Amino acid sequence: MGATTGEHEQFYNGPLNDGLPSIVAAAHELKSPLALMRQLSLMLEEGNVPADDQKRMLRQISLTSERALRLTSDLTRSVRLSDALFTLEPINPQQLCEDIVRELAPLFNAHNRDVKLVSKRHPLLLVANRDLLRRIIMNFSDNALHYAEGDSAVEIRIATLKAGNIIRLGVRDYGPAIPIDTLKTLQGKLANCAPTPVHARPQSSGLGLYISRQFADAMNGHIGVTQHRDGATFYIDLQASHQLSLL
Amino acid sequence: MKTPSVLIVEDDEWLAEQHQRVLTIAGYKATVAPHAIAAIQLIDEIHPDAIILDVLLTGNTAFALLHELQSYGDTGSIPIILCTNLASELSIDNLKPYGVKRILDKTTMAPDDVVAAVRNVLL
Numbered sequence: 001m002g003a004t005t006g007e008h009e010q011f012y013n014g015p016l017n018d019g020l021p022s023i024v025a026a027a028h029e030l031k032s033p034l035a036l037m038r039q040l041s042l043m044l045e046e047g048n049v050p051a052d053d054q055k056r057m058l059r060q061i062s063l064t065s066e067r068a069l070r071l072t073s074d075l076t077r078s079v080r081l082s083d084a085l086f087t088l089e090p091i092n093p094q095q096l097c098e099d100i101v102r103e104l105a106p107l108f109n110a111h112n113r114d115v116k117l118v119s120k121r122h123p124l125l126l127v128a129n130r131d132l133l134r135r136i137i138m139n140f141s142d143n144a145l146h147y148a149e150g151d152s153a154v155e156i157r158i159a160t161l162k163a164g165n166i167i168r169l170g171v172r173d174y175g176p177a178i179p180i181d182t183l184k185t186l187q188g189k190l191a192n193c194a195p196t197p198v199h200a201r202p203q204s205s206g207l208g209l210y211i212s213r214q215f216a217d218a219m220n221g222h223i224g225v226t227q228h229r230d231g232a233t234f235y236i237d238l239q240a241s242h243q244l245s246l247l
Numbered sequence: 248m249k250t251p252s253v254l255i256v257e258d259d260e261w262l263a264e265q266h267q268r269v270l271t272i273a274g275y276k277a278t279v280a281p282h283a284i285a286a287i288q289l290i291d292e293i294h295p296d297a298i299i300l301d302v303l304l305t306g307n308t309a310f311a312l313l314h315e316l317q318s319y320g321d322t323g324s325i326p327i328i329l330c331t332n333l334a335s336e337l338s339i340d341n342l343k344p345y346g347v348k349r350i351l352d353k354t355t356m357a358p359d360d361v362v363a364a365v366r367n368v369l370l
Contacts, residue, residue, distance in 0.1 A: 031332045035353040036262050043265065043358045053268065060261045111260060146258070149281075 025207040026075055033068040037061050063107050067142060071208070074135050078211045081218050086132065088219060090125040090241035093169055097156045100137050104145075113148055115141060119158035125241035126167040132215040133236070136223070137169060139208045140234040144173035147231070161237065170235035172228075212236075252276045253365055254295035256286045256312065257330070258304050262353075266299060266330070266361050273362040283312040290322055297365050299351075302331040313345040326368035330361065 040057045043049060049057065097117045108115045137156065144154040152174035159168045209223075216223045221238045253275045257263035263279040270277040278293055280286035282304050290298075298316075302309040309329065316322040326348045329337065334352035342350070348368040351360055 028332070031354055032259060032262075035332060036259060036265070038354075039262065039265050039356075039358055043269070046358070048272065049268075057265075064261070 025210070026071075029071055029207045030068055033064045037064050037068075059110060063110055067107070070135075070138060070142070074139065074208075074211045077132070077135065078214045081214060086129045086218070088127050088129055091128050091130055091133065092123075093126055093158045093167055094119055094123050096130065096134060097137065097158060097169065100134060100141065101156065104138070104141055108145060108154070111145060112151060113145060114151075114153040115145075116153050116155055117158075118155045120160075123158045124160060124164060124167055126169075126238045127241045128219045128221065128238050132219055133169070133238070136212045136215050136236055137171065139212050140171035140236075143208060143234060144171050144175075147175035148173045149175045152231075157233070160240070165240055166237050167240050168235050168237050170226075170233045172231065172233040174231040209234075250274065250276045251296045251365070251369055252278070252293055253297050253299060254286060254289055254293065255279045255299045256281075256283065256304065256309070257299070257301045258282055259301070265358065269358050269361055270365065273359075273365075275362075275365060283309070283315075286312055287315060290316070290325070294321075295325060297326050297328065297368050299328045299330050299361060299365070302329060302333050302337070310345075313342075313347070317345055328361070328364045328368060330356075 040061050044054060044057055094117070097119065101115055101117050104115050141154060141156065148154050154174075155172040157168075157170045157172055159170065160166070161168055213223055216236050219238060221236050223234070223236045226233045226235065253270055255263050255266045255270075255277055257266065257279065258281050260281070263281070267277040267279055278289055278295070280289045286298075286300075289295075300309045300312065304312075309331075313327065316325065316327075323346060325346060327346045328349045328351060329342070329347055330351040330353060331337070332353045334350050334354075337350055339347065339350055349364045351364055
């Protein structure tokens with residue numbers, strides 16, 4: 001990660017002094033997809049799998065590896081945030097979210113679930129970095145995919161707040177409600193920007209949220225979570241673009 | 248002879264499917280529960296002969312489920328096989344009082360290890 005071990009007091013267990021996520025959190029987060037890919041590969045190697053199942057398993061390996069690669073790519077990006085090699089620009093959230101829905105559709109379909117966009121026809125533009133915002137919404141959607149129950153759809157929602165000054169992009173899942181103590185931990189985590197061994201989702205290190213928070217900060221945005229009776233919405237609030245008002 | 252029934256409690260849908268595939272090929276009747284609440288309902292319905300249990304589940308963890316199972320005479324005797332990424336952090340001796348008979352490490356196990364573990368706890 002570009003720094004020597006000696007610079008980091010909590011190199012193995014917590015956020016690094018320079019704000020990098022712990023190696024433990026990253027390793028933990030990658031264990032599940034790697035373990036799954038290994039199981040499926042070993043099974044295919046044995047060769048006793050019907051052709052239909054083989055195809056399905058290969059697809060699962062491919063989609064799981066893409067998911068794991070997204071995490072490693074996000075990690076790399078989060079480390080390079082300090083380089084400030086990104087620009088903020090007016091972005092059409094509708095278009096961005098439509099692209100994300102298209103990109104995620106194969107993964108959701110493979111899980112027999114649906115992801116859809118819920119928004120007004122002409123939402124206001126917002127100010128953000130396209131790549132970082134895309135990564136945040138993908139991250140929230142990945143999270144929602146895991147949490148959604150049955151065949152419920154995951155919804156990406158665009159809303160306008162504070163008299164049009166703030167645009168909220170939220171990802172709503174219809175899963176079990178987050179227990180109140182977990183919600184408090186989660187809100188603390190979102191506020192403090194540090195992955196801890198206490199999990200937003202029990203199987204998660206919270207690394208995805210940590211990275212999302214970093215990306216949001218870099219765009220002067222704010223991320224949060226709202227609990228519902230039947231699930232949760234993870235959201236990011238960003239400044240609306242006043243480009244139109246200048247015309 | 249009745250086909251032995253195994254309940255797989257695993258919130259990773261595709262890993263659960265994989266365990267189910269292997270156990271079905273081996274002749275077991277395998278059912279999947281994605282979380283602890285669904286597991287409790289299914290245990291009442293299917294009375295599994297063994298349970299394969301992930302530790303870090305969505306919602307309640309495996310330990311909440313283990314406590315629940317130990318609260319009743321009939322469910323307390325169902326052998327449990329923990330299947331987890333956290334195997335290196337768990338001790339079978341500490342978990343035996345909760346009905347845990349085996350711990351499988353997801354990161355090192357072979358697909359057939361679930362079958363071997365089930366076979367072993369049902370001896």
